[in-house]
Amino acid sequence: MNDHYRFGEAFVRDAGVMLMDRFGRTTATAKGPFDVVTEADHEIEHAFIDRLKEACPDHQFLGEETVAGADGGLREWCWVLDPLDGTVNFAYHLPGFCVSLALLHHGEPVEGWVFDPLHDELYHASSGARPTLNGEALPAMPDDPDEALPIGISTGLLKLPGFDAAPLLQHYGKTRIVGSQALHLCYVAAGRMRAALNPEAKLWDDAAGALIVRAAGGRYGTLSGREVFPLRPGAEALTGSPIGSLAADPEAFADLVRLLN
Secondary structure, eight states: OOHHHHHHHHHHHHHHHHHHHHTTSOOEEEEETTEEEEHHHHHHHHHHHHHHHHHOTTSEEEETTTGGGOOSOOOSEEEEEEEEETHHHHHTTOSOOEEEEEEEETTEEEEEEEEETTTTEEEEEETTSOOEETTEEOOOOOSSOOTTOOEEEOHHHHTSTTOOOHHHHHHHOOEEOOSOHHHHHHHHHTTSOSEEEETTOOHHHHHHHHHHHHHTTOEEEETTSOOOOSOOTTOGGGGTOOOOEEEEOHHHHHHHHHHHO
């Protein structure tokens, strides 16, 4: 167990406590069209920045609430945090929220945590190792998944000009919108969903979950099938631009790229 693992795991656990302390007792503030931010978002991000400055002062930080000052630079080690993925759910007392934390090394996720405190579920992956759920290894993705598994989509997919949901429904039957991209990715890794599609996903939404999916034997990339990682200095994702991501088992990934393009 390395120092980075201990640091990251301790923080997401503490962040989960902070979220549950605020759940049902928070104020939502408009951040953009159909989007909100809460005190919990800011408190958790500020707490992480303070800890990182003390533990790893030479490491870079990118967070959802502070990325506005990012210039596209990339250091050897970079921590990426979404302090509250699923803020709308959290703000209006709905399930489906989590904290997501990833550590990038030369632009590649090497550690990732997604913690759902409401259900006490902690997903974790390290580069080159099987992902875990609450410390137990997740099973490998089956070669013949249950055809009834739903696919997770974002509302952003429904807003794409010319998007037609009919082929997805004909091929995959059911769709779900949980309201948390990081949880969608973890559910793919855990075999609870067949795929996750999100044209609006950003780096802090995806960095941890992407590693967890790939460590489980799945594929993660853009909606057109291109690789996202490793990121290079100047990559638009480092300044908050949408990735437009797709995660699935290898067979569904190839099929969905074909359907979408």
